Amino acid sequence: MARRYDHSREELYEMILNEAHRQVMDGGLRSLSARKIAKEIGYSVGTIYNLFSNFDDLILHLNGRTLDLLFENLSVPPETLDPEDQLRELSMTYIKFTRTNQNLWNCLFDNRLLIRDGLPEWYNKKIDKLLELIEKAIAPLFSSLNSLERHQSAWVLWCSFHGICSLANFQSDNEEATTYAATLTDQLITNYIAGLKVYQPQ
Amino acid sequence: MARRYDHSREELYEMILNEAHRQVMDGGLRSLSARKIAKEIGYSVGTIYNLFSNFDDLILHLNGRTLDLLFENLSVPPETLDPEDQLRELSMTYIKFTRTNQNLWNCLFDNRLLIRDGLPEWYNKKIDKLLELIEKAIAPLFSSLNSLERHQSAWVLWCSFHGICSLANFQSDNEEATTYAATLTDQLITNYIAGLKVYQPQ
DNA sequence: ACCTGAACACCGTTCAAGT
DNA sequence: ACCTGAACACCGTTCAAGT
Numbered sequence: 001m002a003r004r005y006d007h008s009r010e011e012l013y014e015m016i017l018n019e020a021h022r023q024v025m026d027g028g029l030r031s032l033s034a035r036k037i038a039k040e041i042g043y044s045v046g047t048i049y050n051l052f053s054n055f056d057d058l059i060l061h062l063n064g065r066t067l068d069l070l071f072e073n074l075s076v077p078p079e080t081l082d083p084e085d086q087l088r089e090l091s092m093t094y095i096k097f098t099r100t101n102q103n104l105w106n107c108l109f110d111n112r113l114l115i116r117d118g119l120p121e122w123y124n125k126k127i128d129k130l131l132e133l134i135e136k137a138i139a140p141l142f143s144s145l146n147s148l149e150r151h152q153s154a155w156v157l158w159c160s161f162h163g164i165c166s167l168a169n170f171q172s173d174n175e176e177a178t179t180y181a182a183t184l185t186d187q188l189i190t191n192y193i194a195g196l197k198v199y200q201p202q
Numbered sequence: 203m204a205r206r207y208d209h210s211r212e213e214l215y216e217m218i219l220n221e222a223h224r225q226v227m228d229g230g231l232r233s234l235s236a237r238k239i240a241k242e243i244g245y246s247v248g249t250i251y252n253l254f255s256n257f258d259d260l261i262l263h264l265n266g267r268t269l270d271l272l273f274e275n276l277s278v279p280p281e282t283l284d285p286e287d288q289l290r291e292l293s294m295t296y297i298k299f300t301r302t303n304q305n306l307w308n309c310l311f312d313n314r315l316l317i318r319d320g321l322p323e324w325y326n327k328k329i330d331k332l333l334e335l336i337e338k339a340i341a342p343l344f345s346s347l348n349s350l351e352r353h354q355s356a357w358v359l360w361c362s363f364h365g366i367c368s369l370a371n372f373q374s375d376n377e378e379a380t381t382y383a384a385t386l387t388d389q390l391i392t393n394y395i396a397g398l399k400v401y402q403p404q
Numbered sequence: 405a406c407c408t409g410a411a412c413a414c415c416g417t418t419c420a421a422g423t
Numbered sequence: 424a425c426c427t428g429a430a431c432a433c434c435g436t437t438c439a440a441g442t
Binding site: 028029030106107109110111112114115117118119149152153155156158159160161162163164166167169170171172183184187188190191192193194195196198199 | 230231232308309311312313314316317319320321351354355357358360361362363364365366368369371372373374385386389390392393394395396397398400401
């Protein structure tokens with residue numbers, strides 16, 4: 001019917017994801033809808049499918065932006081700190097992020113998403129950047145020969161942080177959930193690092 | 203229209219959850235539908251809402267059965283084993299369970315579920331039973347005065363196992379995901395337990 | 405008391421038709 | 424080239440009406 005060049009492809013992309021962001025923040029993934037996005041940005045539903053191949057693809061791109069947001073929040077801790085204290089700083093920021101952006105963060109790990117052939121390259125890169133923050137923090141605990149162990153330890157910590165925050169998010173009380181997640185993360189870091197020091201040669 | 207006393211309330215409950223189980227196992231939560239369940243068990247949609255207050259409630263009860271299944275799988279490890287080896291045994295069974303029942307297990311941690319006023323009592327009890335398996339395994343590492351620390355450590359391990367398996371489930375290759383989850387869990391246990399031994403008085 | 409099924413208010417997705 | 428919106432095939436949920 002109508003013909004519109006009001007916005008460039010890039011502008012539309014931003015508008016759609018901004019509106020998606022808003023909807024997820026407000027009521028979680030369950031209140032995100034392509035039809036509602038279309039209505040809100042003043043285009044028809046079809047236009048969304050011009051930009052994204054399907055609804056899951058839209059969510060994946062929203063998640064990409066969430067990973068960027070998380071990365072911007074997690075500033076690199078000063079190298080003068082112990083690995084242990086660097087980890088504490090990273091994890092505290094992480095926990096805060098998962099609580100203040102609870103619905104958005106939950107969206108990252110939504111199991112209903114159907115991703116064919118694994119996650120795309122550009123998405124995995126964003127995760128790697130986050131992982132590198134941890135890897136860098138614990139680097140002093142490993143000799144340069146043990147890059148595999150260092151990498152695996154970074155994964156263990158990353159997964160564990162995720163698990164702790166993920167299960168804490170089932171609690172509704174914000175204050176209580178945050179402090180408990182902080183306590184558990186603290187325990188994890190203390191013991192895990194102490195263990196590393198026992199087993200790693202230097 | 204029709205009037206049916208073919209099945210008791212309890213039988214209907216079982217039939218519905220059995221069919222739900224089947225659908226989730228087959229295609230994940232995204233292919234679960236109240237209408238499809240009704241059709242499959244030969245009742246109308248309305249009947250489902252006679253047994254469950256809403257769709258989320260149905261999922262919650264399905265999850266209850268999954269927790270039972272998991273508990274039955276995780277047999278208590280022999281007390282003659284080290285805490286460390288007991289944990290390894292528990293975690294290996296856990297990992298295997300999450301992979302062979304991937305869709306069902308993912309369902310436990312679905313973020314789209316809306317639970318008002320937190321999880322119900324009967325549900326939390328099932329989780330506590332699982333947690334106690336871990337708590338029992340690590341008990342020898344704590345003096346009887348440190349029951350709080352013991353409990354927190356059990357939570358840390360439980361959350362971390364969850365995090366590792368959860369992120370491993372994003373990988374599609376079954377073999378590879380299982381072995382990597384096993385490797386990370388192994389690292390976690392080794393280092394965390396070593397850390398506990400450093401810090402716990404006995 | 406139990407069950408039905410039409411009705412309601414939504415979905416994601418497609419694609420011929422318009423400009 | 425881009426956008427529309429009707430059409431399709433689904434949803435969860437409710438509730439008056441039937442037996």
